[in-house]
């Protein structure tokens with residue numbers, strides 16, 4: 131089997147890349163280790179920058195997003211029991227949209243299957259070969275049979291635990307990493323939203339975030355230990371902790387309880403692998419970088435990477451040379467490091483690092499207090515949160 135671009139991974143990065151290439155007349159094959167049902171149900175990101183929405187829109191992949199997405203023009207920072215609104219749109223002219231990552235994945239899968247382009251689920255033992263040559267290939271096992279795909283280019287969109295990054299030789303690959311001493315316990319509950327906008331809460335008991343998926347499906351996160359045992363978190367304990375961390379000084383929290391339909395623990399890490407290219411292999415999305423979710427940047431960065439990769443591949447196939455492909459890694463990394471800085475800063479400002487460190491608590495609250503009282507401070511947060519421009 132032969133194609134132009136072999137894409138490994140059917141997350142937002144791989145699926146969007148395949149679709150953007152299709153629109154430009156470039157063929158691809160997408161190989162995914164999991165089943166269709168698994169990738170369509172996996173609950174993850176929820177917040178899309180306006181630039182991400184614009185790219186999906188331009189690709190004809192945003193019809194349902196426009197019907198069902200929830201547009202937000204601000205967010206709340208809560209500390210010392212008081213909420214402070216950051217008016218994102220007044221400060222930047224831009225908005226963000228709440229729409230589940232798995233909904234984006236469903237929309238892109240439906241589009242691809244609709245025009246009959248190759249998308250292989252449950253591809254086992256995926257491996258890449260000859261990436262330093264002009265004829266790289268991918269092998270895998272499908273229904274027990276060995277398969278081989280020859281291509282011009284391989285896009286490694288296989289997430290943090292994928293196999294692509296490991297093909298960059300150790301003497302070339304540089305890893306920058308920070309692992310945080312906490313994680314997030316996330317739940318999805320059939321309950322009215324806490325507030326019509328997101329609330330990021332700093333509390334002495336730890337961070338909490340109130341977000342949403344639909345008006346009646348609420349997503350809530352609690353800072354917890356990285357090795358947290360979900361067995362120790364019966365529903366009543368989760369609600370008790372949410373009420374406490376989202377409490378208001380002048381009254382109880384606005385948290386509404388309801389049946390919890392999903393629970394999970396997410397580790398927190400900042401990670402960048404450089405360069406994002408080796409020969410004919412190009413990494414995109416979580417395969418190359420991870421951000422802690424506090425800044426809501428992970429999926430948005432994956433979309434920006436594939437946007438740049440699409441432009442480079444379009445020029446390559448139009449006979450305009452390899453300058454775009456050669457500059458791909460540096461172009462992505464400039465944006466990635468700014469998002470890393472922002473995600474690390476939001477994480478540091480809002481989480482409890484050391485329960486006994488009273489000085490740190492005072493400095494965190496002072497920073498939040500400064501930020502919310504300063505137009506310049508709020509604008510800095512807003513500009514990064516809604517997404518820096520795609521250059």
Ligand code: RFL
Pocket residue numbers: 138139140141142143144161162163164169173174175176177178231253256287288289290291292293314316396414415416417423426427428429430431432
């Ligand atoms: P994905 O989504 O991990 O997709 C990679 C795909 O590759 C497949 N795969 C393989 N396929 C073939 N062969 C192999 N050997 C393979 N190994 C793996 C996997 O099965 C999978 O289908 O990476 P991608 O496409 O780069 O997308 C990145 C995003 O998923 C991620 O950055 C976000 O979910 C991060 N994130 C958030 N990002 C945002 O932009 N806004 C948010 O609000 C936000 N909130 C979050 C988040 C991530 C979270 N978790 C659970 C990590 C909240 C949470 C809790």
Ligand code: PHB
Pocket residue numbers: 174175176177328341342349423424425426
């Ligand atoms: C989410 O809706 O899941 C979400 C929103 C904002 C974040 C992280 C997660 O910073």
